[in-house]
Amino acid sequence: MAIKKIKTLYDVICPFCGTLCDDVEVDIAENKVVEVRNACQIGTKKFFSSNPSEHRYETPMIRKKGKLEPASWEEAIDKAADILTKAKRPLLYGFSSTECEAQSKGVELAEMLGGILDNTASVCHGPSLLAKQDVGQPGSTLGEFKNRADLVIFWGSNPVHAHPRHLGRYSEFVRGYFRKDGRNDRTIVVVDPRNTHTAQIADLYIQVKPNEDYELLNAIRALLRGVELDVEEVSGVPMDQIKELVNTLKTCNFGVIFFGMGLTQSLSHHRNIDAAICLTRELNDHTKFLITPMRGHYNVAGANQVFSWNTGYAYSIDFSKGYPRYNPGEFSAVEVLIKNQIDASLIVASDPASNFPAASARNLFKYPLIVIDPHETPTSANADIVLPAAIAGIEAEGTAYRMDNVPLRLRKVKDAPGESISDKEILEKLIEKVKEKRGE
Ligand code: SF4
Incomplete structure (x- = not known):
C-alpha cells in the first residue's frame, strides 16, 4: 500500500470564530485535511469541511x-x-x-x-456599534486581558460553546505576565439568564431575568455612585448579590467585561451596551476596567x-x-x-x-x-x-x-x-x- 505524503502547516489561523486562534497545526495529504491539532471541535470541523463532500459545490x-x-x-x-x-x-x-x-x-x-x-x-453586534458611536468604547487587545485581567465578566455570552479557546488563550485558564497562576489569579463572573456551561465554571453566577439587563446595569451604576436602592431585588437578582458584585468590581486590579448577543439582542439592545460601556467608564474611577464584544463570525x-x-x-x-x-x-x-x-x-x-x-x-x-x-x-x-x-x-x-x-x-x-x-x-x-x- 502506498504511503500518503503528509505536509504539516504550523501557526495556521482558524477561520471560524472571532477568537482567530493562530496556533493551529494542519496535516494535508493529497490535498485533503487529514489531521488538525490545537483547534477546538468547531474549528477542527471547519477545516475538515473543506474536503470534497456531497455538500461541497465544485462548479457553478x-x-x-x-x-x-x-x-x-x-x-x-x-x-x-x-x-x-x-x-x-x-x-x-x-x-x-x-x-x-x-x-x-x-x-x-x-x-x-x-x-x-x-x-x-x-x-x-450592530447594537454594540451603535453604542460605540454614541459613547465610545474603552477597549484593548486580548493580549492585554490575558496578561493583566484579574476579574473577567462574561455578560450574555457563553464562550464554552461559542468561543471555546477564548478561555484557554485569553480570559480564564491562561497564565499571563501579571497573572502567573492562571485561573487561580482570576475571578470569573457570569451574568446570564441561563445557567450556561460558562456559568457553571464561574466563581460568581448572577442570574438576571431575561430582557432586564438594562435595569441591572443601571442598579450597579447607582450603587457604585453611593445611591441607596430601597428594593429587595433588581431584575431578579437579590440586592445582597448586587452589592457583592459591586464590591468585586471596585476592588479588582484590572477588570474586563466580555459581552455577547445575550446583551446586544435582549430588550433595550444598544441601550444595554451604552449602559455597560458607561458602567465600565465609571469603574475607572475606582480601578482599571475595559469592555470588549465577543464577536461571532x-x-x-x-x-x-x-x-x-x-x-x-x-x-x-x-x-x-x-x-x-x-x-x-x-x-x-x-x-x-x-x-x-x-x-x-x-x-x-x-x-x-x-x-x-x-x-x-x-x-x-x-x-x-x-x-x-x-x-x-x-x-x-x-x-x-x-x-x-x-x-x-x-x-x-x-x-x-x-x-x-x-x-x-x-x-x-x-x-x-x-x-x-x-x-x-x-x-x-x-x-x-x-x-x-x-x-x-
Ligand atoms: S476558539 Fe475554536 S473556533 Fe474559535 S478560532 Fe479558536 S479554534 Fe477556531
Missing part, C-alpha cells in the same frame, strides 16, 4: 427547470451580472465569513449597483472595518442615491426583506435562510437569488445561481480582524476543489461583467 450551478444544474463560469457570471444590472434595488448581504479583500470588492459592487449593503453585524469585525473605511458606515448601508446612507432598522437586510423592498439579492458567505425571520427568508426567495458559498446551505439550496467559493483561511489567503480589531493574515493550506475560486476573484468577475454590460 444555475437553476434550470426548477433544478440546480452545473454550468460554466462564463455562463454563471453572465447570468448573475444580468440579474444584478437589471435589479433596481439589489441586496448584497453576508461578508462576515470571508476575507477583507473580498469584503472590499463587495462594497465596490454594491456602490456600482446602487444597492443595499449589509453584513451579519445587523443581526448580532471570524471576520465580522473586518466587515465592519472594511465597510467603514470605504463608506463611513459599518453596516446597513443604502447606495440607491449614488452615495452611502446609513440607517440600521431601515437599510438592514432583515427589514428591507420583511418590507419587500428588494428585487434581487447576492448573498456572500452567509446563510440568512437559517437565521432570519421566516417572513424575510420568504421574500428573499421571491426574487432572483445569487449565492457565493463553498457549501450547500438552506439559502443556496433555494438560489437561482450558486458560485462555488474557495474557503477563506483554508483555500485562500486574506486578512481578517480578530474580535479586538487586530488584523491577522489568513493562510492558504490547500487548494480548493474543482473549479472553486476565492470570494474576491468571484466578486472581481462580477464587477467586470457588470461594467461590460453597462458599456463602461
Whole structure:
C-alpha cells in the first residue's frame, strides 16, 4: 500500500470564530485535511469541511427547470451580472465569513449597483456599534486581558460553546505576565439568564431575568455612585448579590467585561451596551476596567472595518442615491426583506435562510437569488445561481480582524476543489461583467 505524503502547516489561523486562534497545526495529504491539532471541535470541523463532500459545490450551478444544474463560469457570471444590472434595488448581504479583500470588492459592487449593503453585524453586534458611536468604547487587545485581567465578566455570552479557546488563550485558564497562576489569579463572573456551561465554571453566577439587563446595569451604576436602592431585588437578582458584585468590581486590579448577543439582542439592545460601556467608564474611577464584544463570525469585525473605511458606515448601508446612507432598522437586510423592498439579492458567505425571520427568508426567495458559498446551505439550496467559493483561511489567503480589531493574515493550506475560486476573484468577475454590460 502506498504511503500518503503528509505536509504539516504550523501557526495556521482558524477561520471560524472571532477568537482567530493562530496556533493551529494542519496535516494535508493529497490535498485533503487529514489531521488538525490545537483547534477546538468547531474549528477542527471547519477545516475538515473543506474536503470534497456531497455538500461541497465544485462548479457553478444555475437553476434550470426548477433544478440546480452545473454550468460554466462564463455562463454563471453572465447570468448573475444580468440579474444584478437589471435589479433596481439589489441586496448584497453576508461578508462576515470571508476575507477583507473580498469584503472590499463587495462594497465596490454594491456602490456600482446602487444597492443595499449589509453584513451579519445587523443581526448580532450592530447594537454594540451603535453604542460605540454614541459613547465610545474603552477597549484593548486580548493580549492585554490575558496578561493583566484579574476579574473577567462574561455578560450574555457563553464562550464554552461559542468561543471555546477564548478561555484557554485569553480570559480564564491562561497564565499571563501579571497573572502567573492562571485561573487561580482570576475571578470569573457570569451574568446570564441561563445557567450556561460558562456559568457553571464561574466563581460568581448572577442570574438576571431575561430582557432586564438594562435595569441591572443601571442598579450597579447607582450603587457604585453611593445611591441607596430601597428594593429587595433588581431584575431578579437579590440586592445582597448586587452589592457583592459591586464590591468585586471596585476592588479588582484590572477588570474586563466580555459581552455577547445575550446583551446586544435582549430588550433595550444598544441601550444595554451604552449602559455597560458607561458602567465600565465609571469603574475607572475606582480601578482599571475595559469592555470588549465577543464577536461571532471570524471576520465580522473586518466587515465592519472594511465597510467603514470605504463608506463611513459599518453596516446597513443604502447606495440607491449614488452615495452611502446609513440607517440600521431601515437599510438592514432583515427589514428591507420583511418590507419587500428588494428585487434581487447576492448573498456572500452567509446563510440568512437559517437565521432570519421566516417572513424575510420568504421574500428573499421571491426574487432572483445569487449565492457565493463553498457549501450547500438552506439559502443556496433555494438560489437561482450558486458560485462555488474557495474557503477563506483554508483555500485562500486574506486578512481578517480578530474580535479586538487586530488584523491577522489568513493562510492558504490547500487548494480548493474543482473549479472553486476565492470570494474576491468571484466578486472581481462580477464587477467586470457588470461594467461590460453597462458599456463602461
Ligand atoms: S476558539 Fe474559535 S478560532 Fe479558536 S479554534 Fe475554536 S473556533 Fe477556531
